[in-house]
Amino acid sequence: MIKTDVIIIGGGATGCGIARDLALRGIPHCVIEKGDFAAGATGACHGLLHSGGRYAVSDPVAAKECYDENIILRRIAEKCVEPTGGLFVRLPGDSKLFRERFLRSCEEIGIPTEVISSTKALELVPNLNPEIEEAIKVPDCSIDPFRLCMLNMRTSKLKDGLSFTRHKVTEIIQSRGRCIGVKATDAATGEIKQIYGNIIVNASGAWTNLIAGLVGCTVPLTLSKGSLVITNHRLTNMVINRLRPSSDGDIIVPNEAVCLAGTTSLTVEDPDKIAITPSEVDTIISEAGRMIPHFNNTRVIRAFSGVRPLLKSQKLDSREISRGFQIIDHQNGMYSIVGGKLTTFRLMAEKMVDIIMSAFNLKRACETAEKPLDGQEELSGYPLSKRLADMKNIICECELVTRKEVERIIEQTGTRHVGDIQHRTRLGMGPCQGGFCTFRALGIMHDMQILTAEQSVQSLREFLQRRFRGIRCALWGDQLREEQLVEYIYLGILAMERNK
């Protein structure tokens, strides 16, 4: 039996942010996550650190939150944020009226903007559609959600916070109508842990009602699936937005060597049953291709989707629903925290922990906005030049990940999952999507006796199946060719067993 003060269900940005805030305010806590950190919407998002521009017209409150957090995160999470800047581009036919409203709202909120000519915009981003009428510059940035979660958890760990990944909360323990703990099942062993606490925070994103439902509560939510595609080139060094009301495929975000375009927005019922259709992929590509024509002939290496839990409102199109967040007090020791964005995770955590502090009758102010994230110093230890110097030990050629880095992650985390290594090193994130390096990473795990060989072959199978889900809908051109090669390697050369 494990005892703590606050139990956090969900290790997305919100849950990890709450853990860090609690740690800095000295409150014992435990994060329970059914996958890895950032396994939900956090890891499936665009990675856009919003300037607020996107919501300036439709939701000024959320836009203001975004802008304030944008400034804070650029300061405290320097190693997670790339200050790319962003452009809102207006294509022929896009409403001029919207442009006026956009500029006015940004001004009212305080988001700095600069209108630039199409010539100037093309100088900044040469791949832009030369037909754009003009562009508006905003302080959008690119942010790495995996790294962000890991670094938030670092602080938690430094202050003795507990965390269990690959543990799924299946039951809330109650006593006299109050929630006093949870039962969580270890995915690897099937063992059930009982964890007791005084307050339970439900930060399970799209799964909010599955958790709230365990104690007979519901939160009025709409689930909206969004899909994204990743290209193998960084076609732009700035975030590109379409200057029009939110619609499909109107944001392109550069991230390391690739870029992400999306999204779509479709209402779904079950957060665990989300598939991407080829037509969604085609829509995103052709819309993104309006802003950056190269999109139409660049290699798409993967597509994926995530689910946003949106607070229900009367409006029908889910894009119009407020992205602002809410904390719901279920009056039984459990709180649900829903909505918001990756950009505002810190603010959400602050508000949540403020409530917890007053429930505990404790006074200690939030410090998360001032203190830089712990552990960022170490991240500078892997510059490209260093990795290239170790070329012969590189096991992921696409992303230049060395054997040493992989071994270090395995040692630090004791992980038994290739996915965990991927989230922490970018192994397998490049054009071949882990086709070659996963076989190697698992071989190393076995050499280090982390896995038995049966387990490594099983993990390899699971990985390939999971990987395939992400690439299946985007297979044509060179990516299809590469995929056929990878398939021949695993099913031909390595003769992996086929399913009947």
Place this chain on the structure above:
Amino acid sequence: MSVIEYDVIVIGAGVAGLTAGTLLAGQGLNVALVTAGEPTACLSTGCVDVCSQNENPLQGIANLPDLHPFHLVSSETILQALTDFQQVMTDMNIPYTGTLEKNRQVISAIGTFKTTCLTPLTMESSPQSIDEKIQIVTFTGLKDFYPSYIISRLQNASFSTYDARVSTTMGIAAKFEDDAFLEAFISWLENLNISADKIAVPAVLGLESATAIMKRIASRLKRPVFEIPTIPPSMPGRRLFNALKDHFRSKGGVIYWGWPVVGVEKAGRLIEAVTAESRGRPNSLNARAFVLATGSFVGGGLHAERDTIVEPVFGLPVHVPSQREGWFDQDYFSANHGIGQAGIMVDTSFRAVGCPWDNIFVCGAILAHTEALKNGCGHGFAMTTGHAAARSCLEYLQ
């Protein structure tokens, strides 16, 4: 633009193109082979898969679906193609073992058994069951070989690691060509006092001399030695390719290496020439007949667009299995992806169905309904259809 005249131009340097080219050159024809680059053989295990769907490859072929292009050739032709191949490889000092009556098993780098028909002699002693006693040798830093995968399946296997001072597949293979290195390796092995019945090494036993190297180690250690094929770059695959290429040249064939075909010149029902690029400059290559052996997607013979599939050289009609949604099954391991059926449909003369020209013959993995991976119709299929297409081409030219 330079203009050169040939009897036949073969496009593609894979097993299919090299087999066809060699047969035609052997008949005294003036043959040129134009290729964009290396074939898939270089990526392969070097083993020749004919049809892995049955213990008996010929029976397996008989059981293939009606539309399978293997049905376009007689079993005599298959036998002829494989016999020729074995003869050539023996002449080139890379002998192959196996027969068309029975498939063999080769142990893979993860300890599974790969079903194939002919194997290089260096894999002849590959275990046929999981309880054979085997000593695996691996090399320090070799990133594509993890003996532990194999040991998980072969209970009586263990491994030792040799430091070759280089750690790439190619680097180690090159070292094995050096006598002093080989001697040092053998002494090291002798000092291990191996009790296992067989010795296994990843396939790095030399660039070209693998058979001799394997035999030398085996005779000194007094037990069979065999290679385990690795993921690309694969030495046995490369040896196979080099041998076929050298043999083609020895028959008088010419190879234009790194010359992708980018255009064609037509006149009525005939193709008169192809244009191939070399260092960005176009060259016109004239011939009386053309053999298209550009492979499937990996080889470059087929190209998938978002909603269709094209054959880039002649723009031949392609059999497109379905809409994109149906190209790939949900289950990765079903090996039942619709895309495997894509390709060019041909008649018994190996001319493309619906093709407006009389002098193009098509062979190898580019053929529709081959499903190379699913059926295990790899090099064996490529050499058979290469053989058959060349015969048909010969008939046309006479």
